[in-house]
Amino acid sequence: MATVLIADDHPLFREALRGAVGRVLPEARLLEADSVDRLEDLVASEPDADLLLLDLNMPGARGFSALVHLRAQYPELPVVVVSAREEPAVMRRALDHGAMGFIPKSADPATLREALSRILEGERWAPPQARTAAAAAAEEHEAARRLAELTPQQFRVLQMLGEGLLNKQIAYELEVSEATIKAHMTAILRKLGASNRTQAVLIASRLALDPRPDAPFLE
Numbered sequence: 001m002a003t004v005l006i007a008d009d010h011p012l013f014r015e016a017l018r019g020a021v022g023r024v025l026p027e028a029r030l031l032e033a034d035s036v037d038r039l040e041d042l043v044a045s046e047p048d049a050d051l052l053l054l055d056l057n058m059p060g061a062r063g064f065s066a067l068v069h070l071r072a073q074y075p076e077l078p079v080v081v082v083s084a085r086e087e088p089a090v091m092r093r094a095l096d097h098g099a100m101g102f103i104p105k106s107a108d109p110a111t112l113r114e115a116l117s118r119i120l121e122g123e124r125w126a127p128p129q130a131r132t133a134a135a136a137a138a139e140e141h142e143a144a145r146r147l148a149e150l151t152p153q154q155f156r157v158l159q160m161l162g163e164g165l166l167n168k169q170i171a172y173e174l175e176v177s178e179a180t181i182k183a184h185m186t187a188i189l190r191k192l193g194a195s196n197r198t199q200a201v202l203i204a205s206r207l208a209l210d211p212r213p214d215a216p217f218l219e
Contacts, residue, residue: 002028002050002120005042008082009034009058013105017053017082020112024120036060036159040152043074051120053103056083056094056209060159063208064097065147069155071098072148080119085209091130097144097207101125143206149191157184162201 002025008014018030033039037060054067067079078100091102101119115125160170171178194200205211
């Protein structure tokens with residue numbers, strides 16, 4: 001019995017995906033998450049899942065950062081991006097960052113079934129225009145490589161940092177001491193090659209759907 005994880009914060013679209021997957025895999029176990037934090041817990045509890053359908057825009061996800069992080073933590077889990085952002089460049093970047101496929105949210109049921117069937121057979125699938133788009137920039141790949149080195153807790157801290165939270169606020173949200181957050185920050189700066197919090201956020205922003213071209217990189 002296949003296990004398919006669905007990560008999207010919109011209940012109606014999760015329902016649509018459940019229906020599409022159910023038609024392709026009638027016996028599949030379907031498990032859902034509506035945020036990156038819940039998805040982390042779900043993937044950790046289902047290490048042998050057969051497929052993850054991942055929305056790019058949901059709480060805790062900043063562009064391709066969640067995709068990059070999950071691919072680093074669970075390299076055997078096939079991830080398919082399902083997104084309303086349908087620009088060819090966005091599709092190509094998702095594939096460049098390790099997605100097995102890209103399914104636009106506007107896809108009709110027949111296309112959705114075809115895409116899922118081919119992906120579950122081990123093929124990559126994306127709309128034809130994804131193949132003609134320019135590849136992700138070298139600086140973006142470097143940002144992804146560095147972000148992939150973060151532990152799950154460090155990744156959470158970085159995401160909260162990008163939301164503008166202070167160490168004290170992050171500590172409260174994660175129910176740890178402020179000293180623990182400071183230790184995480186030290187490790188994050190080292191792994192990202194950043195000298196301060198602002199640089200760390202700018203480096204991570206290269207993985208946003210609309211990346212910051214001025215993000216610094218330090219040798």
